[in-house]
């Protein structure tokens with residue numbers, strides 16, 4: 001299939017061939033249930049899951065037994081926020097988060113609001129960043145959770161998550177800190193070790209692993225108790241029942257192992273491609289805005305808006321050649337601009353022309369040159385037509 005060049009790696013990534021190779025035996029001869037204790041099929045599956053836990057912990061720190069395996073980050077985030085809120089309600093009913101969080105966080109908070117919890121949404125600056133003081137200022141004695149993402153999925157900005165966690169604990173030692181680390185894991189150095197984080201959500205399919213598997217890291221010292229969302233056979237220390245998806249978990253582990261080993265080489269290569277993409281489009285077209293802080297940004301992200309064009313026409317013009325995302329959610333008839341861009345004060349008409357480029361492991365310098373030409377050509381045609 002000679003489809004468009006894939007530059008939408010914040011939405012999902014392709015499975016690394018090495019990950020697929022590691023997974024395949026667990027669909028066939030090694031098909032056992034990891035909870036079967038009485039035969040070799042079960043032992044083999046359990047051992048593979050244990051190896052994967054070590055590999056995941058090798059990427060984000062902590063111990064392999066601290067991880068609760070889930071169906072993905074949406075579930076991890078729901079378990080972290082709802083599980084903790086319901087478990088620690090006697091301490092207070094207040095939650096602090098940020099207006100630019102992923103919908104999994106915002107909608108979990110909204111659901112908790114219906115149960116009587118109060119939520120404060122902190123607004124980032126026009127660069128997309130929040131400061132530790134901004135978060136800490138909202139934390140009170142009745143705040144039970146603060147939830148702040150590491151890397152934003154639209155504009156790629158990197159929050160100072162360790163300083164934020166430390167600042168929260170200085171105000172209220174018993175306030176739990178959750179981090180949606182989906183977009184940073186495997187792309188930037190990140191570790192729960194030595195941090196003040198309590199709960200961390202990650203997912204495999206954003207780091208070249210399979211879809212449908214993720215993890216919640218749960219601090220064990222001091223122990224955190226979560227009320228499970230899914231009851232059943234008591235898997236995952238009672239926090240998430242259900243038969244483990246062994247092939248997916250094996251792939252998740254392998255993806256984490258590769259990311260940990262290759263991040264130091266991969267990040268500068270991708271950052272250089274991002275730099276070239278920006279420079280090429282800027283030199284060839286002009287009238288370009290970078291949405292969000294460029295300096296504190298994950299290497300593969302470039303979120304641009306374009307002067308003097310219609311957003312929909314631009315996306316249509318480039319979408320045959322390159323797979324990217326738009327800041328205007330075209331899924332609904334309303335054509336609402338992205339709430340993330342809105343929250344950082346990007347005017348609606350600029351948000352409507354925004355394009356999110358997400359560069360990843362399998363992009364090449366030649367593809368970047370092709371996309372530069374494509375975007376420059378489309379802008380020139382549309383601007384000529386508009387004037």
Ligand SMILES: *Cc1c(COP(=O)(O)O)cnc(C)c1O
Nearest residue numbers: 072073074102104153180182203
């Ligand atoms: C993709 C994503 C999620 C959701 O992860 P799933 O595994 O697809 O449920 C959560 N947060 C961020 C920042 C994401 O980019």
